Amino acid sequence: MSTRSPHFTEPAKKHLGQHFLHDRGIIDNIVHAVDPKPGDRLVEIGPGQGAITFPLLDRHKELTVIEFDRDLIFPLTEAARAHGTLEVIHRDVLAVDFTALARNGGDEGGQIRLVGNLPYNLSSPILFHALEHATAIRDMHFMLQKEVVDRMAAGPGSKVYGRLGVMLQAYCHVTPLFDVPPGAFRPPPKVDSAVVRLVPRAPDAIGIDDHALYAAVVRDAFGQRRKTLRNALSNLCDAAAIEAAGVRPDARAEQIEVADFVRLANSLARQRD
Ligand code: SAM
Numbered sequence: 398m399s400t401r402s403p404h405f406t407e408p409a410k411k412h413l414g415q416h417f418l419h420d421r422g423i424i425d426n427i428v429h430a431v432d433p434k435p436g437d438r439l440v441e442i443g444p445g446q447g448a449i450t451f452p453l454l455d456r457h458k459e460l461t462v463i464e465f466d467r468d469l470i471f472p473l474t475e476a477a478r479a480h481g482t483l484e485v486i487h488r489d490v491l492a493v494d495f496t497a498l499a500r501n502g503g504d505e506g507g508q509i510r511l512v513g514n515l516p517y518n519l520s521s522p523i524l525f526h527a528l529e530h531a532t533a534i535r536d537m538h539f540m541l542q543k544e545v546v547d548r549m550a551a552g553p554g555s556k557v558y559g560r561l562g563v564m565l566q567a568y569c570h571v572t573p574l575f576d577v578p579p580g581a582f583r584p585p586p587k588v589d590s591a592v593v594r595l596v597p598r599a600p601d602a603i604g605i606d607d608h609a610l611y612a613a614v615v616r617d618a619f620g621q622r623r624k625t626l627r628n629a630l631s632n633l634c635d636a637a638a639i640e641a642a643g644v645r646p647d648a649r650a651e652q653i654e655v656a657d658f659v660r661l662a663n664s665l666a667r668q669r670d
Pocket of ligand 1: 413414415416417418419442443444445446447448449463464465466488489490491513514515516517519
């Protein structure tokens with residue numbers, strides 16, 4: 398069993414999104430979902446007081462953690478000593494090059510596995526930062542606001558289907574795993590939480606020809622979600638170009654499948670060549 402260090406005396410810092418997990422059952426469920434195997438290179442974002450860190454180290458003797466709060470670095474390292482080998486990176490996670498981290502051992506095709514109870518104020522930037530390094534990441538297990546997980550996993554017809562889901566699902570398999578109530582954390586957040594698994598698709602399975610254009614199509618399509626595609630995308634293309642991609646110009650973004658967005662962006666990219 399892992400133990401908590403008595404040296405964590407700092408109060409939780411709101412501006413760093415600190416809500417420390419204390420529910421043993423939830424922590425076990427996260428470790429079980431990650432299911433570390435020999436040789437895996439685990440990287441935890443925001444270890445905090447080590448709620449997930451120590452149980453992971455009990456199962457898997459090597460772990461890299463990325464923590465921004467300098468007050469947590471020393472006690473974390475001290476407390477981890479008894480459990481295994483902990484590499485601590487004291488940095489803003491958004492400044493960490495996951496691709497370089499994955500290749501640390503000189504392994505060109507090396508991949509890391511990301512885990513984290515994320516600071517909710519940074520969840521979208523962290524997700525998009527991870528997507529930029531998707532080829533270096535085997536999978537991700539993140540605790541996020543439940544409302545964000547719902548948006549990530551939503552499909553056409555859902556009220557919460559939108560830009561986040563269409564962007565993420567093009568690059569990753571998104572699987573919501575379980576919900577977590579506010580009482581599982583100290584201090585409790587104001588919202589419900591959920592754990593989600595993201596598995597990046599292989600580069601040749603993504604099939605997006607022009608990533609910037611795909612992002613622009615999705616952004617504009619959902620920019621005014623009540624508008625038809627013909628109107629919402631008027632800055633990028635005309636109705637004929639949408640039709641040429643096999644997509645109905647009179648449909649609204651919320652009715653369009655992710656695969657159709659990919660086809661539309663690829664068709665526009667070819668029409669521009
Ligand atoms: N993993 C711990 C747990 O489950 O109890 C703490 C989770 S807490 C929700 C988020 C953690 O992310 C905090 O430890 C916080 O200091 C850290 N954090 C916040 N912003 C960060 C950043 N930009 N880069 C790295 N870590 C950050």
